[in-house]
Amino acid sequence: MANILVVDDEHGIRELLSEILNDEGHTVELAENAAQARAARLRERPDLVLLDIWMPDTDGVTLLKEWSSTGALTMPVIMMSGHATIDTAVEATKIGALAFLEKPVTLQKLLKAVEQGLARGAIRKPAPPxxxxxxxxxxxxxxxxxxxxxxxxxxxxxxxxxxxxxxxxxxxxxxxxxxxxxxxxxxxxxxxxxxxxxxxxxxxxxxxxxxxxxxxxxxxxxx
Missing domain, CATH: 1.10.10.60 (Homeodomain-like)
Known part of the structure; x- marks a missing residue:
């Protein structure tokens, strides 16, 4: 069982991903914007983050850059979007994203990406409090x-x-x-x-x- 943070401004997508991941035995934290994602990352110390690219206020790529520049990118991050270009996906990967999922995300691709992400959890996390x-x-x-x-x-x-x-x-x-x-x-x-x-x-x-x-x-x- 892993702690997975799902960040997406669409309520339906958050609930769908939460239901699927819960059925797989994972603990899921939900965030609808960057502010909630920051708080959840500090509170829950997730093993994996599913991060939407296009969000109001602060987009996913900007949040990813923030985590990377401040040393907070201590967990695998999988980007998601239904409108992202190849350049955007490449940019996110260069910053530190593990993979990119195109919406609508199929069950098979989601579970495979999550499995690979958790397997790559070799990224060391900070010591416990x-x-x-x-x-x-x-x-x-x-x-x-x-x-x-x-x-x-x-x-x-x-x-x-x-x-x-x-x-x-x-x-x-x-x-x-x-x-x-x-x-x-x-x-x-x-x-x-x-x-x-x-x-x-x-x-x-x-x-x-x-x-x-x-x-x-x-x-x-x-x-």
């Missing part, structure tokens, strides 16, 4: 995520994650433990967990469901 206290052992065999302990009787805040696992599997384990911790800490309150983690409630519910998090666990632990 230090607020989680991630500490790596000398043997690099385990990474211990040390979460803040609210009280002596609070939820478990230490867990080991094997670094020899595939990245997606290890990340899913960490995210599941992270959300379970905050659910327990907030006594199962989705509102407080949403505020704490910076996610919208609808996106939080979807993410917890995909990770297989038991939503009643927090209340049982603190009840």
């Amino acid at each position: 230090t607020q989680f206290g991630v500490v790596q052992t000398e043997s690099a065999a385990l990474v211990t995520a040390v979460l803040p302990e609210p009280a002596e009787t609070g939820p478990q805040a230490h867990q080991d994650f094997g670094l020899d696992k595939p990245l997606r599997e290890a990340r899913d384990e960490f995210e599941k433990a992270y959300f379970e911790y905050h659910l327990a800490k907030e006594n199962g309150s989705m509102t407080r967990v949403a505020e704490k983690t910076g996610l919208e409630r609808t996106h939080l519910y979807r993410k917890l469901k995909q990770l297989g998090v038991d939503l009643s666990r927090g209340k049982r632990n603190n009840g």
